[in-house]
Amino acid sequence: MARQVSRRSLLGGGAAAAGVAGAFVVGRASEGAPAEHAARPATYAFRGAHQAGITTPAQDRLHFAAFDVTTDDRDALVDLLKKWTDAAERMTQGKPAGTVGPVEGATNVPPDDTGEAIGLSPSGLTITFGFGPTLFRTDDGHDRFGLADRQPRALRTLPHFPADNLDPMRSYGDLCVQACADDPQVAVHAIRNLARIGFGTVSVRWSQLGFGRTSTTSVDQSTPRNLFGFKDGTMNIKAEETSDVDAHVWVGADDDTKASWLAGGSYLVARRINMTIEVWDRQPLGDQEAFIGRSKDTGAPLSGGSEHAEPDFDMPGSGGLPIIAPDSHVRLVHPDFNGGARMLRRGYNFVDGSNSLGGLDAGLFFLAFVRDPDTHFIPIQTKMAANDALMEYLKVNGSALFAVPPGTKAGEFVGQSLFS
Numbered sequence: 001m002a003r004q005v006s007r008r009s010l011l012g013g014g015a016a017a018a019g020v021a022g023a024f025v026v027g028r029a030s031e032g033a034p035a036e037h038a039a040r041p042a043t044y045a046f047r048g049a050h051q052a053g054i055t056t057p058a059q060d061r062l063h064f065a066a067f068d069v070t071t072d073d074r075d076a077l078v079d080l081l082k083k084w085t086d087a088a089e090r091m092t093q094g095k096p097a098g099t100v101g102p103v104e105g106a107t108n109v110p111p112d113d114t115g116e117a118i119g120l121s122p123s124g125l126t127i128t129f130g131f132g133p134t135l136f137r138t139d140d141g142h143d144r145f146g147l148a149d150r151q152p153r154a155l156r157t158l159p160h161f162p163a164d165n166l167d168p169m170r171s172y173g174d175l176c177v178q179a180c181a182d183d184p185q186v187a188v189h190a191i192r193n194l195a196r197i198g199f200g201t202v203s204v205r206w207s208q209l210g211f212g213r214t215s216t217t218s219v220d221q222s223t224p225r226n227l228f229g230f231k232d233g234t235m236n237i238k239a240e241e242t243s244d245v246d247a248h249v250w251v252g253a254d255d256d257t258k259a260s261w262l263a264g265g266s267y268l269v270a271r272r273i274n275m276t277i278e279v280w281d282r283q284p285l286g287d288q289e290a291f292i293g294r295s296k297d298t299g300a301p302l303s304g305g306s307e308h309a310e311p312d313f314d315m316p317g318s319g320g321l322p323i324i325a326p327d328s329h330v331r332l333v334h335p336d337f338n339g340g341a342r343m344l345r346r347g348y349n350f351v352d353g354s355n356s357l358g359g360l361d362a363g364l365f366f367l368a369f370v371r372d373p374d375t376h377f378i379p380i381q382t383k384m385a386a387n388d389a390l391m392e393y394l395k396v397n398g399s400a401l402f403a404v405p406p407g408t409k410a411g412e413f414v415g416q417s418l419f420s
Contacts, residue, residue, distance in 0.1 A: 046089040053126035055239035057218040059180040061208035063187040066173025074145045085413040094122035097193035123183035130176040130402030152259035162385040170398035210348025231299035237344040261417035264406030266369040272398030275363035291306040291389040293330030329388045329403040343368040
């Protein structure tokens with residue numbers, strides 16, 4: 001049997017294919033790596049109590065894909081999850097997706113790895129899996145895999161919120177895979193190979209590339225900016241806030257007796273939010289700051305202080321009105337006005353070319369992990385859709401909700417507790 005090879009081992013072997021690829025990628029991967037990246041581990045363990053890619057320090061690049069399961073064969077689905085588990089564990093450690101590799105197998109059969117990650121480091125790759133409501137029962141109520149009685153109470157199609165203009169082919173899905181890395185090619189390689197492995201069992205329903213994370217999930221990370229130019233995710237839950245992570249992110253053992261398999265997992269909300277960039281860019285700076293409720297420069301609340309200062313929502317502004325407007329984004333989503341609910345966001349910017357009107361098809365691919373979407377997302381989004389001043393500049397055309405199973409222990413496959 002061909003020996004197992006890492007991506008790095010292919011650089012110095014002298015093979016023509018490896019030499020050409022290596023000459024291109026090594027310089028690219030080593031140029032100007034931010035200090036934040038340098039301090040980050042090269043790899044994250046795939047197995048553990050919780051899936052990686054949730055509280056993991058948010059990487060700079062994303063490839064997200066939702067899949068439709070094209071078979072009604074439960075054994076075929078389980079077999080796919082086993083294969084995905086093996087491939088994901090290998091790729092997150094910088095190895096090829098298959099045991100042979102992209103260039104070392106027989107020449108008369110397709111390779112078991114596509115090869116575009118030859119020579120690249122693991123780049124902090126994490127791969128996170130989720131299950132959509134239609135995996136448990138289809139829209140017409142069909143229980144394809146004998147899982148309907150284990151469907152979590154909160155796992156269903158999200159409501160159609162005011163101002164949603166959803167494209168069904170950018171929404172929903174039986175399965176999802178979130179691949180995050182500091183190199184876009186590493187993230188794309190992960191999704192590409194999982195889709196290849198799943199051929200005949202699943203098909204890609206929709207996918208999204210993202211760049212420039214729009215949240216910080218660790219105290220060691222600086223706050224990034226979204227495409228409106230504002231710092232985003234200032235008050236996001238950080239991994240180091242372990243009590244808040246337990247309270248707001250991980251599903252508890254007693255949360256849902258019908259879905260005890262989900263304990264230690266989470267719910268993932270995915271929303272594709274187009275920003276009307278050109279209209280926003282014509283708004284006065286003062287209006288932009290009023291819509292957000294923060295300084296565009298420092299990210300501090302308009303009531304003063306530093307970026308991380310607690311907003312003073314009672315401080316009067318001009319005309320006797322609060323300096324932080326009642327319809328500002330900061331006020332509407334603040335935990336004080338939402339029963340203390342918080343969410344762990346891991347969103348990304350996206351620019352997908354231009355739309356039919358010549359404007360940028362750009363915006364925020366919103367990703368958030370919550371303990372219960374019925375308390376931690378749906379009420380907040382309902383309020384935002386009806387009252388947030390920002391909604392004039394946002395158009396949601398993609399939406400999905402997934403149950404993210406707990407971490408995978410040694411000898412298990414992802415989601416095994418659901419099928420046990």
